[in-house]
Amino acid sequence: MPSEFDKPYDPKSVEPEMYKKWEESGFFNPDNSPGKRTKPFTIIMPPPNANGSLHIGHAVFVTLQDIMIRFERMRGKKTLWLPGADHAGFETQVVFDKKLEKEGRNRFKIPREKLYREMLNFTAENKTVMENQLRKLGASCDWSREKFTLDKDIIEIVYNTFKKLYNDGLAYRDSKIVNWCTKHQTTLSDVEIKYVERKDPLYYIKYGPVTLATVRLETKFGDTAVAVNPKDKRYKDLVGKEIEIQTLLGPAKIKVIADEMVDPKFGTGAVKVTPAHDPNDFEVWRRHKNEIPGPRPVIDQYGRIDLSGFSNRPAAQKYHGLKILEARKIMEEDMQKEGLMVKIDPDYMHTVATCYKCGTILEPRILPQWFIAMTAKPKGGGKSLRDLAIEAVKKGEIKFMPQRMEKIFMHWMKNLRDWNISRQIVWGIQIPAWYRSEETYVGKDKPAGENWTQDTDVFDTWFSSGQWPFATLMATGKNDFKTFYPTNVLETGWDILFFWVARMIMLGKYSTGKIPFKTVYLHGLVRDKDRQKMSKSKGNVIDPLGMAEQYGTDGLRMALVIGNLPGNDVIISEEKIRGYRNFANKVWNASRFVLMHVAKAPIKNKIKYSKQKKQMLEKLKECNKKVTKHLEEYKFHHAADTLYHFFWHYYADKVIEHLKKDLDSEDGTVEKETAKALLLKFHTTLIKLLHPFMPHITEKIWEHIPKEGEKKLLMIEEWPKL
Ligand SMILES: [Zn+2]
Incomplete structure (x- = not known):
């Protein structure tokens, strides 16, 4: 009997020894697999964020995917597990912001180039740590094909996709109302919103002959209309008329319009319309463009009242520059003094949109951003991105594990809005769009001629990772796309079904004409034995490497x-x-x-x-x-x-x-x-x-x-x- 077996099992010595043997054998690479292997089996590893250590959720995916890979390799398939790392745009920016804060620095004061270089070094270090952690967990992936989302060849593919979308009219730039985090100073997509229940006062304010209800008193300065439901008999005689109102800035005139959006049961059935600061009101304005004035912004990017457009109203000085909640309080008092406040319901429960990272209430703003059209057909004909994905799932080309996720997926796809892919951060792939007065050019290189400037925003990180399965296989410098695409399984956490899985299906099908994977296996969230979510503050985090x-x-x-x-x-x-x-x-x-x-x-x-x-x-x-x-x-x-x-x-x-x-x-x-x-x-x-x-x-x-x-x-x- 070998002497090693005299002793109890010692994983500390056996595990690194075995991993070394595997890695040195070259068998992680399907090109070196012994025997004749014709049938491929492929998993593209969800690239972990290169901004910290692997956590228990990563250990779950490594385990499940490695099980599939080792099983199929032993079954004689040409087996590829392609590893990668994600620059993770906004996520990494948030981690790095915290690091800067600890050092007494501030990203908004660091020149773009310098900040980018620092962040690149930071992720490079994390990436090495992460790779060794994947090895420690026994991942039998092909390191020779490893990809990073900021690799040159990946960026090139992402640029090509963007250009194709642009030429098809599916990528467009427009000034629309978008979700803005005043702390992080960037816009966020709809899936990055976290909705929370909140208790706030509901104010019933006097607008001439009308009383209307609002929580956001401070946006009052930006009102451009009063809206009621067209079926609401109470206001029938006012619709289409201008009413005279008294405001904190003096007397004013405002038009009453009728719009289906208004819920006659909310408050008094009359609402104020603030197109610059509310997405629904923005839509109301779009429908009534010819009747009422356009958006009038009164809150700045830092969440402060900005009344610089009211220089002819001396009373505006008092509120200019105040933070939102300060302004709300002071306005409440002032309106009570002036008899403009009818009543206050102090405990009104409502839902607010917050930044999923910092919890700051999002301030809707109107900004020129790049959007991806979800439901529009390409110019040259064909199906919309949404319909491509729905079709693939309906036809059974893509199957979900568990199956119930299919329903959730379909429901979400039905209610898709266009996707804002511009982010006002440094960390990411800069949008290859160039502007000169009224002209726009999309392409990797600066166009010929004078005065072109590049868009300073970067892509939403999910725009590039949404292309990951085909981009990686096209970028390995081999015939891999032909051999290994469509891949077999996409295994990931169900929490990123919309962030990632849906986008990969849409962009994969659009760019290559083929689905990116046949099976979507979604694992759950990791919880402790009392079914509690793991978090540092609860002290119940289990470190997989420990x-x-x-x-x-x-x-x-x-x-x-x-x-x-x-x-x-x-x-x-x-x-x-x-x-x-x-x-x-x-x-x-x-x-x-x-x-x-x-x-x-x-x-x-x-x-x-x-x-x-x-x-x-x-x-x-x-x-x-x-x-x-x-x-x-x-x-x-x-x-x-x-x-x-x-x-x-x-x-x-x-x-x-x-x-x-x-x-x-x-x-x-x-x-x-x-x-x-x-x-x-x-x-x-x-x-x-x-x-x-x-x-x-x-x-x-x-x-x-x-x-x-x-x-x-x-x-x-x-x-x-x-
Ligand atoms: Zn935030």
């Missing part, structure tokens, strides 16, 4: 896969991980026993299986079949659970116990040689089946299992078919 260090990666992987159903929460605790570390020890100890007895190969002509032993083999066959089927059906939790119980409670507890007596017989007897053969059969099969789940320990054991013929790494051994 756990891997302490209990071994294989135990951690088993803990992450067992009980993990697609779309459901992943419950994880240190006890659970410890439990599967014990399983690793069990596998090790069983291997010690086997290696002790099978040092010499069984003598073939002495092997005679009794009926009972045949039944045992039958059970092994069943287990083999079950595990294979579960893996084919993406039921990784069932596969792992089946193996765990079969190994421990049948093989170790029953089969090995049963064989012990026979193994004590004389060498060369039918009893002994048959027992050896059976033991070897069981062990060889189970170690192979366990490999995708617990790759390190099984590879180590494999080194010592006696076998005929060529000695290969377990990772490229054939999947058992009993």
Whole structure:
């Protein structure tokens, strides 16, 4: 028996040794796979954000994807798992802002070039750390094909897509009302909004003959109309008329219009229209352009009252420059004094849009931004981006795991609005659009002629990552797009279904004419044993790398896969991980026993299986079949659970116990040689089946299992078919 097996299993020494062997073998790269492999199997790894360490959610995806990859590699497919790293635009900008803040610096005071270079170095460092963490988790991905979202060739592809969209009329620049974070000084897309319930006073204010209700008193300065529902009889006589009103800035005139948007049940049924600061009001104005004045901005980019347009009204001075909530309070008092406040409902519950990163209430602003049309058809004919995606899912070209996600996906797709892809940050791919007076040019290089300036905004990071599957495969410098696209599985957290998955389907289908992946497997959020979300403030965060260090990666992987159903929460605790570390020890100890007895190969002509032993083999066959089927059906939790119980409670507890007596017989007897053969059969099969789940320990054991013929790494051994 090899001396290593005298000692308890030591993942600390075995794991790095095994990973090194795999990596040096070159077999992560499908070009080096042994044998004739024609059928590809591809997963493009969701590129982790290169702005920090991997967290437990990353460990979940590494485990699930590595299981699929190792399984298919053993099944003889040309298997590619392409790793990458994401510059993660706004997310990284937020992380970096915090770092700058700690250093007493401020991004708005650092020149663009310098800030970009600093951030590039920051992500480069994080990227290296992250790659080593992926190795630590046992990821058998092809490092030779690794891609970064800011690689030159990736940017080139992203630019080409943008140009194609522009030529098709699907990328356009327009001044529309957009979501603005006053803290982060950038716009955000609709999926980056976090809606929260809030209690605020609802003010009933006097507008001449009308009383209307509003929460946002401070936007009053920007009102350009009063709106009522066309069916509301109470205001029938006022519609189309100008009413005289008294305001804090003096007397004014304002028109009453009728619009379906107004809910007659809200407040008094009359509302103010502030097109510069409310998305619905902006739409009202668009519908009534000929009747009422256009947007009149009264709040600046920092969320302060800006009444510089009211220089003819001396009273404006008092409010100019105030923060929103300060202004609201002071206006409330002033209006009460002047008899303009009818009543206040102090506990009005309503929903507000906030920045998903900092919780600041978003201030809608009108800004010229680049949008991607979701529902418009391309100029030259064809389907809209939305319809391309809906069609692919409806036709069953793309399947969701769990299936219920399909419904959620379809619902969201139906209600799509155009996507704002401009971000006012430095960190990202600068938009390749050039302007000169009234002209716009889209292209990588500055056009000929004088006075062209480039757009200073960068793309929403999801615009580039939305192209990830085809962009990576086109950028490897090989024939990879032809061989590996469409990919087989996209595995990621369900929380980025809209951010990422939907965009990949739309942009993939649009750019290449083909779907980017056939199966979307969505895992749930990781929670602690009390089903609480993990967060630093709660102190319940489980660091996967610390756990891997302490209990071994294989135990951690088993803990992450067992009980993990697609779309459901992943419950994880240190006890659970410890439990599967014990399983690793069990596998090790069983291997010690086997290696002790099978040092010499069984003598073939002495092997005679009794009926009972045949039944045992039958059970092994069943287990083999079950595990294979579960893996084919993406039921990784069932596969792992089946193996765990079969190994421990049948093989170790029953089969090995049963064989012990026979193994004590004389060498060369039918009893002994048959027992050896059976033991070897069981062990060889189970170690192979366990490999995708617990790759390190099984590879180590494999080194010592006696076998005929060529000695290969377990990772490229054939999947058992009993
Ligand atoms: Zn923010």
